[in-house]
Amino acid sequence: MQLIERTNCPVCFNSKFKILFSISYKDEKISKFLYDYYNGNMPTNFLNKYDYVLLECNDCKLIFQKYIPDKEFSIELYDKIISPEKSLQKKIDSKNLNLKYDNEIRLIKKIFKNKKIRILEFGAGWGFWASRAKERGLNVDAFELSKNRIDFMKKKGINVIEDLKKYINQYDFIYSDQTIEHITDPHQIFKEFLPNLKKGGFILLNYPSSFLLKYQLTKNYIPNKDAAHPLEHINTFNRKSFDYLTKKYDLNIINFKSKFNPSLKNLLKDLKNWFYFNNVLIKKN
Numbered sequence: 001m002q003l004i005e006r007t008n009c010p011v012c013f014n015s016k017f018k019i020l021f022s023i024s025y026k027d028e029k030i031s032k033f034l035y036d037y038y039n040g041n042m043p044t045n046f047l048n049k050y051d052y053v054l055l056e057c058n059d060c061k062l063i064f065q066k067y068i069p070d071k072e073f074s075i076e077l078y079d080k081i082i083s084p085e086k087s088l089q090k091k092i093d094s095k096n097l098n099l100k101y102d103n104e105i106r107l108i109k110k111i112f113k114n115k116k117i118r119i120l121e122f123g124a125g126w127g128f129w130a131s132r133a134k135e136r137g138l139n140v141d142a143f144e145l146s147k148n149r150i151d152f153m154k155k156k157g158i159n160v161i162e163d164l165k166k167y168i169n170q171y172d173f174i175y176s177d178q179t180i181e182h183i184t185d186p187h188q189i190f191k192e193f194l195p196n197l198k199k200g201g202f203i204l205l206n207y208p209s210s211f212l213l214k215y216q217l218t219k220n221y222i223p224n225k226d227a228a229h230p231l232e233h234i235n236t237f238n239r240k241s242f243d244y245l246t247k248k249y250d251l252n253i254i255n256f257k258s259k260f261n262p263s264l265k266n267l268l269k270d271l272k273n274w275f276y277f278n279n280v281l282i283k284k285n
């Protein structure tokens with residue numbers, strides 16, 4: 001189990017960066033956060049020899065963590081250090097999630113004008129979004145790596161798929177909520193899931209906003225559960241890095257989702273997202 005040093009930007013592969021923030025994991029500012037947040041489950045002694053470093057790519061301006069968990073530590077982190085019971089309870093306690101889900105479900109129905117479509121959700125977690133979408137009449141399959149969460153979804157009657165290769169060109173829409181910021185290689189997402197999406201299909205990705213993050217990274221910054229959550233949110237996303245990714249995979253960013261569902265409220269949401277940028281709708285050409 002170790003942390004791996006990244007020597008290239010995970011989006012554009014450039015090797016020149018600026019250090020925006022750096023402290024030792026020994027520093028109380030970060031060790032206290034990790035101890036409290038993970039209820040004493042985080043092996044802080046093991047982390048002591050590493051630093052928490054946030055870099056900004058000189059080219060695509062991606063802000064990302066320099067030292068990230070290796071495969072073994074990732075499994076430990078997501079299966080043990082984060083307690084499954086607590087993670088489920090947190091989801092149950094989150095208020096207003098259904099409101100957000102319903103907005104997204106409405107958008108999907110508007111895009112496809114209520115035609116029969118097939119949706120794939122990756123990183124489906126405990127399946128709350130998939131359940132809600134199912135209740136609202138959408139046909140959703142879920143993809144997830146955690147066994148606890150897969151079993152939970154199956155019990156709720158959600159169709160969980162295991163072998164993506166059996167579903168090439170089967171989906172009209174791919175959805176993912178708060179997953180991509182945790183994944184070591186953002187390219188992997190596109191390589192892995194794009195073959196499942198039909199030509200002309202859409203992807204909706206949600207992730208934490210990195211708006212103004214750079215300006216918060218002063219000497220007084222205390223690492224926390226924001227867009228740069230140590231060891232978890234290893235990549236933050238901005239428009240420029242998404243421009244790079246979408247160009248590479250022949251995709252288009254839809255900046256105005258309100259064109260599918262015109263209203264003043266939706267237009268204002270689009271404008272907010274222009275700056276805040278915590279979600280992106282992408283079309284496969």
Ligand SMILES: [Zn+2]
Pocket residue numbers: 009010011012013014057058059060061062
């Ligand atoms: Zn870059």
